[in-house]
Amino acid sequence: MLRNTLLIAKREYLERIRSKVFRITTVLVPVGMAGVAILGGIGGKKMEAGVQNLAVVSNNAELAQQVKAALGNGEHAPKSIEVVTQPTDADIAHLNQQVSDHDIGGYLKIDDEAGQTTPVATWVSGSSTDFIGKSQMESAVTDGLVREQLLQRGMTDGQVKTLMKDVKLNTQQVKNGKAVTSDAERSFAGAYVLILVLYGSVLIYGINIARSVVEEKTSRVFEVLLSTASSDDLMLGKLLGVGATGLTQMGIWALLILGYAGSALAGAQGIHGLNSLGITKVELVFFAIFFLGGFFLYSAMAAALGSSVSGEQEVQQFSFILISPLVVSVVMMMYVMQNPSSPTSVILSLLPPFTPIIMYMRICAQTPPAWQLALSVVLLLGSVLAMVWLAARIYRVGVLMYGKRATLPEMLRWLRYS
Amino acid sequence: MEVLVELERVSKSYEEKAAVRDLTLKIEAGSMFGLLGPNGAGKTSTIRMIVGITLPDAGKVTLFNKPWASASLARVGYLPEERGLYKKMKVIDQLVFLGELRGLGAAEAGRRAKTWCERMQMADSMDKRTEELSKGMQQKIQFIATLLHDPELIIMDEPFSGLDPVNALLLQDTLLELKKQGNAILFSTHRMDQVEKLCDSICLINRGEAVLAGGMREVKSRYERNRVIVQYEGPDGFLQHPAIAEYKSYAGHAEIRLKPHADAQDLLRQAVATTTITKFELVEPSLEEIFIETVGGHADA
Numbered sequence: 001m002l003r004n005t006l007l008i009a010k011r012e013y014l015e016r017i018r019s020k021v022f023r024i025t026t027v028l029v030p031v032g033m034a035g036v037a038i039l040g041g042i043g044g045k046k047m048e049a050g051v052q053n054l055a056v057v058s059n060n061a062e063l064a065q066q067v068k069a070a071l072g073n074g075e076h077a078p079k080s081i082e083v084v085t086q087p088t089d090a091d092i093a094h095l096n097q098q099v100s101d102h103d104i105g106g107y108l109k110i111d112d113e114a115g116q117t118t119p120v121a122t123w124v125s126g127s128s129t130d131f132i133g134k135s136q137m138e139s140a141v142t143d144g145l146v147r148e149q150l151l152q153r154g155m156t157d158g159q160v161k162t163l164m165k166d167v168k169l170n171t172q173q174v175k176n177g178k179a180v181t182s183d184a185e186r187s188f189a190g191a192y193v194l195i196l197v198l199y200g201s202v203l204i205y206g207i208n209i210a211r212s213v214v215e216e217k218t219s220r221v222f223e224v225l226l227s228t229a230s231s232d233d234l235m236l237g238k239l240l241g242v243g244a245t246g247l248t249q250m251g252i253w254a255l256l257i258l259g260y261a262g263s264a265l266a267g268a269q270g271i272h273g274l275n276s277l278g279i280t281k282v283e284l285v286f287f288a289i290f291f292l293g294g295f296f297l298y299s300a301m302a303a304a305l306g307s308s309v310s311g312e313q314e315v316q317q318f319s320f321i322l323i324s325p326l327v328v329s330v331v332m333m334m335y336v337m338q339n340p341s342s343p344t345s346v347i348l349s350l351l352p353p354f355t356p357i358i359m360y361m362r363i364c365a366q367t368p369p370a371w372q373l374a375l376s377v378v379l380l381l382g383s384v385l386a387m388v389w390l391a392a393r394i395y396r397v398g399v400l401m402y403g404k405r406a407t408l409p410e411m412l413r414w415l416r417y418s
Numbered sequence: 419m420e421v422l423v424e425l426e427r428v429s430k431s432y433e434e435k436a437a438v439r440d441l442t443l444k445i446e447a448g449s450m451f452g453l454l455g456p457n458g459a460g461k462t463s464t465i466r467m468i469v470g471i472t473l474p475d476a477g478k479v480t481l482f483n484k485p486w487a488s489a490s491l492a493r494v495g496y497l498p499e500e501r502g503l504y505k506k507m508k509v510i511d512q513l514v515f516l517g518e519l520r521g522l523g524a525a526e527a528g529r530r531a532k533t534w535c536e537r538m539q540m541a542d543s544m545d546k547r548t549e550e551l552s553k554g555m556q557q558k559i560q561f562i563a564t565l566l567h568d569p570e571l572i573i574m575d576e577p578f579s580g581l582d583p584v585n586a587l588l589l590q591d592t593l594l595e596l597k598k599q600g601n602a603i604l605f606s607t608h609r610m611d612q613v614e615k616l617c618d619s620i621c622l623i624n625r626g627e628a629v630l631a632g633g634m635r636e637v638k639s640r641y642e643r644n645r646v647i648v649q650y651e652g653p654d655g656f657l658q659h660p661a662i663a664e665y666k667s668y669a670g671h672a673e674i675r676l677k678p679h680a681d682a683q684d685l686l687r688q689a690v691a692t693t694t695i696t697k698f699e700l701v702e703p704s705l706e707e708i709f710i711e712t713v714g715g716h717a718d719a
Binding site: 219226227230 | 469470471488491492494496498500501502503504505506507515516518519520560563
């Protein structure tokens with residue numbers, strides 16, 4: 001009966017929303033996230049501070065200048081770069097002293113002896129960890145070397161600059177029969193967000209449903225409930241109630257994030273609302289469908305898990321089973337991204353536990369045929385109901401057996417029971 | 419009288435043992451029915467089949483003159499043996515929720531819950547969380563939850579266990595009142611002394627089988643009043659009367675067991691003739707004695 005389902009959902013929802021845990025996590029999680037972001041920011045600044053001062057030491061003055069220029073162009077450009085040419089032992093000793101005194105982060109020594117094919121570059125610093133990435137330094141030395149060689153061979157400064165310009169690769173995607181400028185990284189950002197959100201919500205709220213089912217079994221409230229409501233009502237009600245709690249909490253967080261993204265503060269940091277994710281409106285609709293479908297399917301699976309175990313510890317032990325289809329989806333992600341229409345991708349995207357992530361990846365990569373989209377959504381929603389039904393049967397049998405394993409005929413009898 | 423519950427040759431077995439075997443019983447409106455038996459006799463299994471929590475392997479369960487259907491449960495109030503409540507919920511919220519589940523509107527459920535809480539002397543606990551209350555109090559909440567929707571048939575599994583004497587009496591009085599209003603009440607207990615004065619009919623079960631069933635008076639009348647307690651002053655020659663099978667004699671006090679179909683009145687006459695009698699009581703066998711006599715020493719109590 002729908003009335004019972006709604007009553008159970010309402011109770012579940014209100015009790016959870018009113019609980020201290022709900023209030024605390026709703027506030028603390030964003031605070032924690034902001035804290036991590038701020039700490040990360042400070043850490044990032046510290047890193048930059050570390051590479052503020054360094055020296056380039058070389059017997060080849062031109063090469064030293066070019067390496068300095070290349071380092072200066074880099075992403076984490078040091079603030080000051082001192083160039084020491086034709087270093088004497090005293091110079092080196094002085095530099096070492098500066099490193100010990102933390103006046104400079106370190107120095108890059110480049111020995112370009114005549115007759116040697118490649119110069120030998122050494123980074124000398126105060127700490128064993130690199131302030132600037134090793135690859136960044138290597139590319140700066142290589143870059144400087146090429147420029148120096150080109151200049152030596154008689155090219156002008158302007159010619160070298162033109163020659164050494166980075167080429168940016170533009171990508172286009174065929175959508176609705178037209179090639180549209182796209183951004184490969186950006187179009188999958190939505191998929192990554194979906195995976196993250198789905199994974200997180202299943203881990204937190206899906207497990208909650210399993211717990212709530214176990215709790216009802218151990219507190220034995222079910223016997224009173226089952227004398228009026230059916231186990232279908234009970235399971236569906238729990239799913240909706242606990243699910244709605246999770247959605248409420250995530251909704252609050254999403255609003256906070258959107259509020260932040262739309263604010264001037266974010267604008268100053270180069271984030272511009274949803275646009276920065278590169279999600280189109282159509283993709284947003286599918287995001288919602290697949291997230292909700294996935295969320296409820298995994299929650300229903302959690303309910304079935306809760307129905308079949310006898311204690312909360314077992315829920316923990318078996319939660320990996322719950323997560324494994326998600327893990328498989330993540331593993332298959334790169335493949336699907338590159339082969340969105342291969343038979344494997346198509347089949348995988350139609351199997352309900354994989355549908356949310358795999359089908360969404362396919363949508364991002366290349367619009368799939370409409371019938372496949374429709375079929376996947378129908379299968380996904382159908383499997384949610386089937387899972388609830390199954391969970392209800394398992395619950396019914398599991399609850400009443402008192403540790404006794406149900407025989408097959410008994411199971412069949414319960415399946416027919418309404 | 420209208421028959422509210424009828425079990426016809428109902429059986430239920432679990433893997434290793436038969437919980438209920440061929441049980442037949444009937445409960446009428448306006449009566450109090452006691453399902454008696456030692457622990458593990460099959461009382462709870464029987465009740466669970468009546469409220470549809472388990473299905474019988476064989477036999478028929480009829481509720482309100484119709485084959486068992488979940489829709490009938492709206493007219494039944496069920497108190498399970500293992501009590502369960504939502505621990506973190508406020509008492510009043512809990513009662514309103516359970517009332518709503520049984521078809522009441524929220525406002526009506528709230529009103530009734532309040533009235534019942536007052537009646538059960540726990541009005542101050544309504545706004546407390548359930549886990550803050552004592553076991554006995556929680557049991558009263560369950561009791562109220564069972565009755566909130568004014569069910570015609572009230573089924574209680576071991577309702578008195580865990581209650582102090584004051585609350586047990588309160589519960590007993592409430593049940594009697596409900597019976598007077600025409601509700602049928604079925605309860606199970608392993609304490610037979612409790613039901614003697616409460617029940618109109620009983621069914622005694624042992625190892626899943628009914629060993630004794632029927633109206634209380636009728637059941638008792640099947641067993642002779644064959645015990646006599648006499649208090650006297652003077653000689654005890656009357657103890658040699660032929661009707662006496664055996665006796666225990668203390669100073670001025672004798673406990674006598676009569677021979678089958680013996681004439682107690684003749685014994686009294688002879689006793690009066692020979693000595694001074696201060697008390698002569700023909701004692702009815704207690705349910706407990708009847709039970710032990712029926713199942714022999716084999717009760718699994």
